[in-house]
Amino acid sequence: MSKLLIVGTVAFDAIETPFGKTDKILGGAATYIGLSASKFGIKSGVVSVVGGDFPKSNLEMLQKNNIDTSGIEIKKEGKTFFWSGKYHNDLNLRDTLITELNVLADFNPIVPKAFIDAEFLMLGNLHPAVQMAVIKQMTKRPKLVALDTMNFWMDNTLDELLEVIKKVDVITINDEEARQLSGEYSLVKAAQKIHQMGPKYVVIKKGEHGALIFDSGNVFFAPALPLEEVFDPTGAGDTFAGGFMGYLTKTQNLSFNNMKNAVIYGSNLASFCVEKFGTQKMEVLTQSEIQKRLVQFKDLTQFDIQLD
Ligand code: AMP
Numbered sequence: 609m610s611k612l613l614i615v616g617t618v619a620f621d622a623i624e625t626p627f628g629k630t631d632k633i634l635g636g637a638a639t640y641i642g643l644s645a646s647k648f649g650i651k652s653g654v655v656s657v658v659g660g661d662f663p664k665s666n667l668e669m670l671q672k673n674n675i676d677t678s679g680i681e682i683k684k685e686g687k688t689f690f691w692s693g694k695y696h697n698d699l700n701l702r703d704t705l706i707t708e709l710n711v712l713a714d715f716n717p718i719v720p721k722a723f724i725d726a727e728f729l730m731l732g733n734l735h736p737a738v739q740m741a742v743i744k745q746m747t748k749r750p751k752l753v754a755l756d757t758m759n760f761w762m763d764n765t766l767d768e769l770l771e772v773i774k775k776v777d778v779i780t781i782n783d784e785e786a787r788q789l790s791g792e793y794s795l796v797k798a799a800q801k802i803h804q805m806g807p808k809y810v811v812i813k814k815g816e817h818g819a820l821i822f823d824s825g826n827v828f829f830a831p832a833l834p835l836e837e838v839f840d841p842t843g844a845g846d847t848f849a850g851g852f853m854g855y856l857t858k859t860q861n862l863s864f865n866n867m868k869n870a871v872i873y874g875s876n877l878a879s880f881c882v883e884k885f886g887t888q889k890m891e892v893l894t895q896s897e898i899q900k901r902l903v904q905f906k907d908l909t910q911f912d913i914q915l916d
Contacts, residue, residue, distance in 0.1 A: 609650065609651050610650060610651070610726075610727045610728060610857045610858070610860055611650070611651045611652070611653070611722075611723060611725075611726040611727060611728065611857070612645055612650055612651070612652040612653075612726060612728040612729075612730060612853055612854065612857040613652070613653055613655065613679075613719065613723045613726035613728070613729050613730070613742070613746075613750075614638050614641045614642055614645065614652060614653065614654045614655070614730045614732060614850075614853075615638065615654075615655045615656070615717065615729075615730070615731050615732055615734065615738065615739060615742045616636060616637035616638030616639075616641055616654070616656060616730075616731075616732025616733055616734050616756075616846070617635075617636035617637045617638055617639075617656060617689050617691075617712065617732070617733065617734050618636040618638050618639050618654065618656040618657075618658050618662070618666075618680055618688070618689070619634075619635045619636030619637075619639070619688060619689040619690065619691055620632040620633065620634070620635060620662075620688050620689070620690045620691075621633055621634075621635030621636075621690075621691050621692065621693070621842060621886065622690075622691075622692040622693075622705075622706075623635075623692070623693055623694075623695075623840055623842050623885065623886070624693070624694040624695065625694075625695040625699065625839060625840050625841075625885075626695065626696075626697050626699075627839050627840075628839070628840075628885065630885050630886065632690070633885065633886040633887075634666050634669075634886060634887055635691065635842060635843065635886060635887070636656070636689065637732035637733040637734065637756065637843075637846045638654045638655075638656045638732050638734075638846075639654075639670070639843075639846075639887060640843035640846035640847045640850060640881065640887065640890065641730055641732050641846045641847070641849055641850035641853070642654050642670060642673070642675040642850065643670075643673055643675075643847070643850065643887060643890040643891065644846070644847040644848075644849075644850025644851045644854060644874075644877045644878075644881070644890060645730075645850040645851070645853060645854030645857070646673040646674050646675055646854070647851070647854060647877065647893065647895070647898060648854035648855060648857065648858040649674075649858070650854060650857045650858050651674075651676070652674070652675055652676065652854075652857075653675065653676035653677075653678065653679055653720060653722065653723045653726075654670070654675055654676070654677060654679055654680055655679035655680070655717045655718070655719055655720075655723075655742060656679070656680045656681070656717075656734075657680065657681045657682075657683060657686075657689075657711045657712060657715045657717075658680060658681075658682055658683070658688045658689075658711065659682075659683055659684075659685075659686040659687040659688040659710060659711045660682065660683065660684040660685060660686065660687075661687055661688055662682065662688045667680065669891060673891070676720070676722065676723070678720045678722075679717075679718065679719060679720045679723065681715070681717075681718070683711045686710055686711035687708070687710040687711060688710060688711060689708065689709060689710050689711065689712045690706060690707075690708040690710060691704065691706065691707055691708075692704070692705040692706040693705060693842065695840075695841065699815070699816065699838055699841050700814075700815040700816060700817075700841075702841070704760070707760060709735075712734060712735060712738075715735070715738055716741070717738050717741050717742050717745075718745075719742055719745040719746070724745060724746055724747045725746070725747050725748060726746070726750055727750055727751045727752075727857070727860075728750055728751060728752050728853055728856065728857040729742070729743070729746065729750040729752070729753045729754070730754050730756075730849060730850070730853045731743070731753065731754065731755040731756065731772065731776065732756050732846060732849065733756050733757055733758050733761070733846070735761065735765065735768075736757070736761055736765050736768040736769040736771070736772045737765070737768050739755065739772045740768070740771060740772050740775075743772070743775055751860070751862065752777050752778065752853075752856060752862060753775065753776045753777050753778070754776060754777065754778035754779070754780060754849065754852070754853055755772060755773065755776040755778070755779050755780070755807070756779075756780045756781070756845065756846065756849050757769060757779075757781065757785070758782075758785060759784070759785055759788055762785065762788055762789060770805065773802075773805050773806050773807065774805065774806040775806065776806060776807050777807060777808050777809060778807055778808070778809040778810075778811060778852075779802060779807040779809075779810055779811065780811040780813060780845070780848070780849045780852065781802075781810070781811070781812060781813070782812070782813045782814070782815070782845060783795060783812055783813070783814050786798040786799070786802065786810075786812050789801075789802060789805075790802055795812055795820065796822075796827075798812070799812065799820075799822040799827075800822075803822070803824060808823055808824070809821060809822070809823050809867060810822045810823075811852070811871065813844075813845050813848060814832075815832070815841065815844070816832050816838070817831075817832065818830050818831040818832045818875065819832075819848065819871055819874070819875055821867055821868065821871050823864055823867075826864050828864075828867075828868045828871065830868075830871045830872050830875045830909070831875075831908065831909065832875055832878070832879060833875070833876070833879040833901065833904060833905060833908060834908075835879060835882065835883065837883055838882045838883070839882065839883060839884055839885055840882060840884065840885045840886065841882050842885075842886065843881050843886070843887065843890075844878040844881050844882050845878070847874075847877050847878045847880075847881040847890065848874040848875060848877070848878040849874065850874075850877065851870070851873045851874035851875075851876065851877035851878065852870045852871060852873065852874035853870075854873070855869065855870040855873040855874070856870050872902070872905055873902075875905070876898065876901055876902055876905055877890075877893075877898070879901065880893050880897070880898075880901070
């Protein structure tokens, strides 16, 4: 069975949306990626760090979802990474209110032995120096390395981030971040510029407006499923990335056609994530719900047009 190694934050989040507000709840890029990838029945493990304030029950929940947590270091004296954000009425817009790196500030990742030969590597959103340190520990180059990042790291650690971007096959990034990274407004031009930085595949996430994947000659677009209820978009991008990589780890087919399916699987899983606050929905999501919604996705995007 192929293995997926996931690096990213395991965090506390405090979130405010037009529909409600939460105190510190479980969040973090690696948490969402792991829960999403776990739906594919693959072997996955997380490398991250938390503080002594992190409840054991959260780690147990990840383990119950078949995620190996032996790479999550617990720094008893430290505090867990904390992020707080507030969404506008347009849920595609959010302001970061607080980012406290805490134990992440001087984190030295150690990849567990069982994962140093993982065939698939997902470098979730966190300090690019940590992403690079993980790449360097892999005994052989994974078949596919994907990276996700955000404006915080572009603003604060751009040079280190560009060094990691050089080394990856896929980058997943949202539209505004693609514009910031490339300096181009057009997403087509942005994708071309980002290709030149290293990644063969550029995935641009557009929230409720779907996602695009580009390679050097092809482009594919998947809409987001129109939903009746959207409570909290937090983690949707990471859930997308977890679904994308989980599907590729399971199928091991890296053709552009299969990447299109991976984008659909990622979009499908992200549509569940936003229906409840935090990780609530992803923790209990069943295979039959996933399959049912895939059919809806197919119906939404299929048409039979007569071409002359
Ligand atoms: P998303 O909504 O997919 O962009 O991801 C939201 C998650 O990213 C939250 O659970 C946060 O804990 C985490 N997060 C927020 N800011 C950062 C950051 N600068 N580095 C790493 N993870 C972050």
